[in-house]
Structures are given as structure tokens and as C-alpha cells.
Amino acid sequence: MRRKIGAVLAASVLALLPAPALFPAPAVAAPVPPGAGITVSHPADGQTVSTGPLTVTGSVRTGPAGVRSVTVERDGRPPFPATVTSGGDFTAEVGTIGAGVHRIVVRAVFGDGRTAERQQWFTGRAGSRYVALGDSWSAGAGVGPYRDRGCPRSATGWPARVRAPGGGSVTVEACAGWTGTPQRLRALGTDADLVTVTFGGDDIGLAELAGLCATRTACGTADFPGRRMSLDDWARIRTALLRDTLDDLYRRIRARVRPDTTIVAVTYPHLPACAARPGITPGERRWLTDRTDDLDEVIIDRAAKHGLLVADVRDAFRRGGACDHRGPGSFHPNENGMIRYAEAVSAAIRQGKPAKAGSWSPRRYPDATVTAVRTTRLVPVEMAAGRPACDRPGGVRFLAGGFTARSTVIARWSGARMAADDQKRVTAGDLKRVTADDQGWVSGWATLPAGLRGDAVAGLEVRGPNPQHGTTLGAGTLRVAGTATCADRERSAAAPRSGLSRPASAAPRPGLGHSASAVPHPGLSRPASALPRTGMPGWTLPATAAGIALILLGLALVRMTHSD
Missing domain, CATH: 2.60.40.230 (Neocarzinostatin-like)
Known part of the structure; x- marks a missing residue:
């Protein structure tokens, strides 16, 4: 009787094991055709994507053999067929993903029958992630209360009111007085679905120009304090210098996010229409409006070059009465202005139309004058x-x-x-x-x-x-x-315009010319306590070891029955 029990147990153990575990054949992979290979552009390996319907995109380098078919397997489900263009680009709808870790396997069959395969892991996350970058105009100057000493910003600024697709989280990295330094880009990554940026207003001192007009007569033609040039020349040259600065900034933002991340460049309102100030003449108001238009046209032109969307807020502020009225030097949106800003940005996101290049061109000035402005x-x-x-x-x-x-x-x-x-x-x-x-x-x-x-x-x-x-x-x-x-x-007494406070150990503010090193995206790691599932990397070795242990146990039982 014991003999029969031992034999049945051993046979059952052997039947449960796959043949390759008992008699593993040497794996001989068919060589991939010369010049062939697979690249998956979305989702990237280790990327975090929003839950919902997922489209896998990429390209296949076919080599001389050509490609016969491409399929995409997701989480062990039956393969989804992909649509492949003549150039080798493929697209596959792979159903709806939930929160958690997911795996895709892209397989290509080439014209000569040989195959190639690429496997990637990614994470699904509910909702979208929105990162707001910029200067005092994105930091909420004008509404308060302000937080973060050394980088004043308000939690009630317009970024918190933007209707981002899918809802989700909002990270405000805007900072009053930001000069484009790399540390403010630290929140960017491949998990960012939406990025907005205001840059240029604090760089040329937009509010300060308006403040000078509030205390000086003929401010546009008056000399720039301490320089042998007019305030008008200074503002025009400073705006022209922004072109290269914006190119560098937009390039670095794009390099840190996914190719499909929505990036919106946001313009600045006309200050005289934003809030009238006593004593400023109609001619000076027109001058301020013209200089704001110059700045906005440069932003639109450089955004178009880099394929960004543009939220132009000038029309939203034409009605006036939307700026901080608590001090003659404020010139920043008040509560009503924040609502208008958010509405203009939300509309630009919904429309999704890339910017069109403008026709603005700078005046020519002597090199010495340009150098003086560059260092002022x-x-x-x-x-x-x-x-x-x-x-x-x-x-x-x-x-x-x-x-x-x-x-x-x-x-x-x-x-x-x-x-x-x-x-x-x-x-x-x-x-x-x-x-x-x-x-x-x-x-x-x-x-x-x-x-x-x-x-x-x-x-x-x-x-x-x-x-x-x-x-x-x-x-x-x-x-x-x-x-x-x-x-x-x-x-x-009202709060300061931007809540500026000197930090106890403020670091020097380097210019935008400092290069930013790319931040590597950390690879997706599995918790040490997680058990491997079938199809996951490393599952074969534990399964084989368990099978061998069961075989030895069965043989021991058989031996015991024979000894009887």
C-alpha cells in the first residue's frame, strides 16, 4: 500500500512540472535580421501614466527583410494587433489600464520569419499631474497669503484654479523673481501631464517699469537711471535678449517631460488696462501697452518654435479692474484677475492649438549698448x-x-x-x-x-x-x-506685493546661462517582498527550484516504500 501511495505521489509531482523544467533544452534565439529592432516611445520604460484607455506607440526598424506584423501583449492578455505604417511606426490600442504596475511585450515578425521582442514596465496612476512654473505672475503675487521664505508664492494663485484634464494633483514651482534657474525645474519628470510657464515679466521688470511710470514723468523717453539710454531702449533690448533665454528654457522643460506632455506658455496682461494708476498720462499708458505687447509677441514666437501651446491673457484683462489695488506699485492680478488668468489658460488647454510664429523683430542697437543692458x-x-x-x-x-x-x-x-x-x-x-x-x-x-x-x-x-x-x-x-x-x-496696512523676504541663508541666484544637467528618471523597482508572478522577470528559476525539491521529496517517499 505504501508503495502505491509513494508511486502515485511521485507521478503527480512529475506531471505538475513542465517538460522544460525537467529537460531544459538549450535556448537558441533566432538572430534578428540585420538593422532590425523595436523602440517603444509610449509608455516609456518605468513611466507613470494616467489610468484609462492606453495607446502604445513606437517604431520598428525592419532592415532589408521588411516587417510582416506587430503585436502588443499587456499583462499576459492575448496580443493586440498593431497598425504599422510603411515607415515602421506602429500604434496599438491595448484596452483600459488601472492603477498599479503593468507590463507590455511588443513582438515583431519580419518578412523572413524571424522575430524581435521588447518588454517594458510602467505604472498606472489615477488622475493627471500638473506642474506650474514661472515668476511672480504664476506665484500668485497680488492675492497672498505668501509662503516659502526666499521664494514667495501663494496657494490661491491662478494655477490652483486651472481646470486640468482628468483633475489630479497640482505642483506650483513658480517663484517671484525667478530667473530661469534649474532648481525650479526639479518637479518636472515623465509623470507630468501638463506644464504651464510664465517667464519674462520679472526678467524685464514689467511691474517695475510701471512703477517707474507712476513716479516719473515721460517715463518712456526718460533716461534709464544710471545709464546713458532711455527706459524705452532698455526695455526693447531686454525683451530682444529674451529670445535666446526662452529657447533655452523651453528646450530644458521639454527634455524633462514626455513627448506627449502638454506645455503651455502664458503671456502677460496690459498693465494700464489691468489697473489704472493716477498720474500716468495716456501716452505713457500706450507705451506700457506697447512694451507688454513686445514681450508677449516674443513669448508666442519662441513657443511656436518649440511646439508649445500659448494662453494669451491680454483679451481677458481688457475690461480692467483685475489687478491688486492695495498699493500703487503692485501691478499684479487680484482675486478677479486670478480667475481671468485661469479661464484663459483652461481655454487654451481645451483648444489644444499650437502657437503660430509671430512677426515681431527687434531694433538694432550698438553692441556696447546691448552689453550694458545685458548686465543691468x-x-x-x-x-x-x-x-x-x-x-x-x-x-x-x-x-x-x-x-x-x-x-x-x-x-x-x-x-x-x-x-x-x-x-x-x-x-x-x-x-x-x-x-x-x-x-x-x-x-x-x-x-x-x-x-x-x-x-x-x-x-x-x-x-x-x-x-x-x-x-x-x-x-x-x-x-x-x-x-x-x-x-x-x-x-x-496691506501685505507686500510679492511677500519678498530674505531667507536666512539665501543662495546666489545664477543666471539662466548655467547649464542644467538632465535628471535621470529612476527605474521602476519591485518591492523586495513581492513574489514573482508568471511572466515576470525571474519567475523561471524559483519555479524550477521548487519542482526539483518536490521531485526529491517524491523519490524519498518511493525509497521508503521499497524499504518496506
Whole structure:
């Protein structure tokens, strides 16, 4: 009886094992035809894609034999046939994927009967991932409250209101004063489905140009402070220099995401239409509008070159009343403006039409003038709550960055829009000299004369050398406080335009010219505790080992029965 039981058990174990496990034949792979091979473009190996219907795309290098057919197997299901073009590009609809890890196997049969195979793994994730890049215009300047010291941004800016396809998560990497440095691109990866970017407004000092017009007469034709050129020439040259900068930025963004990731370049609104400011003449308003148009046309032209979508927000702001009204130097969208921004961007995403190249062309200037502009920066000057401080009569706390470390920086008031007597008293004040810290930031107190009219608009200009061997000019404006008490002023004090604060250990801000090293996408790794499934890499060896163990167990039982 024991003999029969042992024999039956051994036979059952052997029957459960596949023949190759007992008598493995040497694997001899048929050679792939010369010049042949398979490339899968989507989904990439290790990529995270949205759940739902999946289309696998790629190409087959057929060589001289040609290709007979291409199939795609997903997660062990029967192969899906692919459509193959004469050039070898293939497309296959492989059904709906859920969340989790998935495998595809692409097989090609060539004209001479030989085959090629490529296997890749990817992860399905519910919802889409949206990354917002940019300067203060994407960072939510104008609405607050602001977070992240050293990189002020607001959680209530327009990126949080964009209707991204599929919903999902939003990552805001925008930063007021961003110069295109690579560290802000760290959130980009092949899992990004949507990217928006505003760049150029802070680089040319769009809000600061408007602020200079609020405190200077004939601002377009007036000399640029500290330079032998007009503010108009400076703005035109700075805009022209943006072309190469935008090319580099758009190229680096595209290199970090998937080929099918939607990238949207967002323009800037007309500032005079955005929010009217007292004292600025109709001619100066037209000048500001023209310079904004120059900037937007450059953005559209470079976006078209790189195949990006464009969200042009200028029409959305023509009605006015959509900018921060809490200080004459704000010039950034308020709550209503954020809604208009989000609507314009959402519409551009829905339409999905690539940008068309524009016809804007720059003026020609002497090389020396272009070099001077290239090394000159226009930055914001933040003033505490936009009003003189109560604990220091006539004193205003200010902060600005972008200067050479330990250099001497000069601060002075301007007041061309003030009454004649107030203007004389303001501009006749002594220059204030302050020393930049080790990170190029300056802060201090600037004192206004007592008795100024309460509706006067004063400008503070802070000028000094920068690390590019040029000049940094900081410009800020504020409405002079009237006869209100300190308690009244403190209750009504508004937040700074961009919430700028100097971090305890702020790193120098390198220019866009610094190269960005590509961030390798980490390969998909299986948890150490996960057991291999049939069809997964490495499943054959554990299965064979288990079979051998069962064979030995069966032989031992047979021997025991014979010993009886």
C-alpha cells in the first residue's frame, strides 16, 4: 500500500512540472535580421501614466527583410494587433489600464520569419499631474497669503484654479523673481501631464517699469537711471535678449517631460488696462501697452518654435479692474484677475492649438549698448506694508536683492508725480548708503520728510553693482500715509506685493546661462517582498527550484516504500 501511495505521489509531482523544467533544452534565439529592432516611445520604460484607455506607440526598424506584423501583449492578455505604417511606426490600442504596475511585450515578425521582442514596465496612476512654473505672475503675487521664505508664492494663485484634464494633483514651482534657474525645474519628470510657464515679466521688470511710470514723468523717453539710454531702449533690448533665454528654457522643460506632455506658455496682461494708476498720462499708458505687447509677441514666437501651446491673457484683462489695488506699485492680478488668468489658460488647454510664429523683430542697437543692458537688472524693492512705519516717524523699511556681496548700494527717493513743493523736499533728501550682505541683499530704513500730502506717490530707487559686472536697479513705490493714526494705519496696512523676504541663508541666484544637467528618471523597482508572478522577470528559476525539491521529496517517499 505504501508503495502505491509513494508511486502515485511521485507521478503527480512529475506531471505538475513542465517538460522544460525537467529537460531544459538549450535556448537558441533566432538572430534578428540585420538593422532590425523595436523602440517603444509610449509608455516609456518605468513611466507613470494616467489610468484609462492606453495607446502604445513606437517604431520598428525592419532592415532589408521588411516587417510582416506587430503585436502588443499587456499583462499576459492575448496580443493586440498593431497598425504599422510603411515607415515602421506602429500604434496599438491595448484596452483600459488601472492603477498599479503593468507590463507590455511588443513582438515583431519580419518578412523572413524571424522575430524581435521588447518588454517594458510602467505604472498606472489615477488622475493627471500638473506642474506650474514661472515668476511672480504664476506665484500668485497680488492675492497672498505668501509662503516659502526666499521664494514667495501663494496657494490661491491662478494655477490652483486651472481646470486640468482628468483633475489630479497640482505642483506650483513658480517663484517671484525667478530667473530661469534649474532648481525650479526639479518637479518636472515623465509623470507630468501638463506644464504651464510664465517667464519674462520679472526678467524685464514689467511691474517695475510701471512703477517707474507712476513716479516719473515721460517715463518712456526718460533716461534709464544710471545709464546713458532711455527706459524705452532698455526695455526693447531686454525683451530682444529674451529670445535666446526662452529657447533655452523651453528646450530644458521639454527634455524633462514626455513627448506627449502638454506645455503651455502664458503671456502677460496690459498693465494700464489691468489697473489704472493716477498720474500716468495716456501716452505713457500706450507705451506700457506697447512694451507688454513686445514681450508677449516674443513669448508666442519662441513657443511656436518649440511646439508649445500659448494662453494669451491680454483679451481677458481688457475690461480692467483685475489687478491688486492695495498699493500703487503692485501691478499684479487680484482675486478677479486670478480667475481671468485661469479661464484663459483652461481655454487654451481645451483648444489644444499650437502657437503660430509671430512677426515681431527687434531694433538694432550698438553692441556696447546691448552689453550694458545685458548686465543691468531691474528688481523690485519691497517696503514694509507699503506705508511709513509707526515706530520710526517718516521711516520706511525696505528690502532688495541682486547686488554684489558686500558692495555699497545707494537708496534715494523720487517724486515726480508729487506736488511741486513736496517733490523738492523729497528729492533734496540725502542719499542713503547701505552695504549688501554676503548674499547680495540690502535692507534698511529710508526716511521721508514730514508733512507730505496723504495722496502723494513716492518712489524709492536702490542702485548698486551686481555679480554680472553691471548695475542692479531696484524700484518700488508707495502711497504716502496721510494724517491717519498709527493704529489706523496698522489695521489697514496691506501685505507686500510679492511677500519678498530674505531667507536666512539665501543662495546666489545664477543666471539662466548655467547649464542644467538632465535628471535621470529612476527605474521602476519591485518591492523586495513581492513574489514573482508568471511572466515576470525571474519567475523561471524559483519555479524550477521548487519542482526539483518536490521531485526529491517524491523519490524519498518511493525509497521508503521499497524499504518496506
